[in-house]
Each structure stands twice: as structure tokens, then as C-alpha cells.
Amino acid sequence: MTRGDGIVLACVLAVALLSVPAVLAVADAGSAAALISGPAGQTETTLSDNARYTVEGREGTVVFEVRDGHLLCTSSSCADQVCVRQREALPGRPVVCAPNGVVARVSGAAAKEASLDAVSR
């Protein structure tokens, strides 16, 4: 590895680490709700009640389930299945199905509320 390679490596790591605070700030700024959005619009929901949401995307459907305080992507029509493998939307880590244009995200406040609900059950 040359000195230039080391500089490239340091730059990539620096950008990755510097972007962490920005991502955390965006994650905490949301309202106390889980949000599922697609090409046709968006649905806001809480994580307290179990439910199933089928979203019409560009290439087919994406299915989400609210189960025991968790927002899960259970199936998708896309080819790569990145969204299904990611499985759960967490604060600051949304589930994105880019081929279908569908995003599911959970704000920090919603996650805290959901965990409290889960404890009270």
C-alpha cells in the first residue's frame, strides 16, 4: 500500500465517521411514528398495534408488518431482495426498496414508545 492509498483510506473512514452525527440527528428529528412511503403516497402508523401494510411500488408490491413493536419488511417483488434481507426498520436505519421506490422508517421517539408498549403487555 502506498502513502496515497493510506490517504484514500483515511479520507473514506473520516467521511464515514463524520456522517454519523448527521444521520443520528435526522433519526431523532422525526415525529413519534413509523412512516411507510411509496410512489402513491405515505402512511403513518404507530408500532403499538400489530398490522400488515401492502404498498404498491413501481415494479410490484412490498409488504410490511408491525409485529410486537417492530416494523418488518416481510416480502417484496424486487429482484435483489435487499429490503427483505434487511428485515427491520430501526431509528436511523430505514428499510429502503429502491427498485419499488418504497421506504419504511421508524423515528427514535416511536421506537421508545413501542418498547414501552411491549414491556406493558
Place this chain on the structure above:
Amino acid sequence: MRSRGSQTSARSVALASMLLAFGACLGYAESVLLPPLPVPGVRLGLANLAVVVTLATLGSTYALVVSLGRVLIVSFAAGSLGGPAFAMSLAGALAAWSVMSLLARKEGIFSPVGWSVAGSAAHVIAQLLLAAWLVGSQAPLAMTPLSLLASVPTGLVIGYSARLLVSRIPQTTLAFGR
């Protein structure tokens, strides 16, 4: 009688074609056979191995042909040609090629390892930006730190593999390729 120039060009085209086939096979095999990495959307990027080797042996123009060619072939084989997944592959491939070509011009300063790490990071950033545009939300950008961190080891693996591969290609082949 053929001139030496046309002979060199024919050998370059032949070598580029082999590397294109190599990249397409690696890309398709990775998408079908290899298990996904723990970070969503991040792959090892085996097909980029062919692009880095092409860049090191034949230069940036052939590397662009190999990069775009393997995206087309793998998308055609996977049935995603023309769709959003194809657009994301294309954006990632173009971004990676642009950055790697830029670094490759600075001979002696950066090695294939550095090109590969920078290309891997550029690939990830381009895909996240396009995904954000496709879904009309900044949400995909939340994956930036994890994806960029994951791009470092994948870039290193591909970079060192490319360096090893280039060292094993006979010098006579490389002399004709240049």
C-alpha cells in the same frame, strides 16, 4: 501483412474481452451464489476486480468498456435491464470508474489498492444518492456511515486481489496491452 499497431490493438481488444467475460461471470456469480454481506445493499463487488485489472493493464478507456459491459450483461442475465436496479448498478459503476481513473492517472502515488477503496466508496455514495432520488426521500442516506465503512474492507480485498492478479499476467501480454 498486418502492422504492429493493429496487432497490438487486436491483442488489447482480446484481453479486454476476456476481462469483460471474467467480470460478468464474477458479477453474476456473486449476485446468485454468494450470501449477502451483513450491511444491507453492500456487496463484495467481485466484478470490480475485472475493472481494476483492466485499468492497471489496458488503461481507463478499456476499463470503462469493461465496467459498462459487465453491468449490461449482468443486468440482462438477471432480468433487470432498464429498471431501477439497472440504473443503480450503472450509477455505481460510472462513479467508481470515474474516481479510479482519476487516481490511476497519478502514477506512483496510488496503487490498485487505493483505486479500489476509492472506487468502492464512490460506488456506494452514487448508489445511495440515486436511491434517495428514486424513493424521493433522504432516508437511504442514513445508510452512508455503515455502507462507507463496509466499502473499506471490500475495496481492500478487491484491490489486493487485483494487484495479485496483475502480477500473474505475463509481461508479454501486458506489453501488447499497453
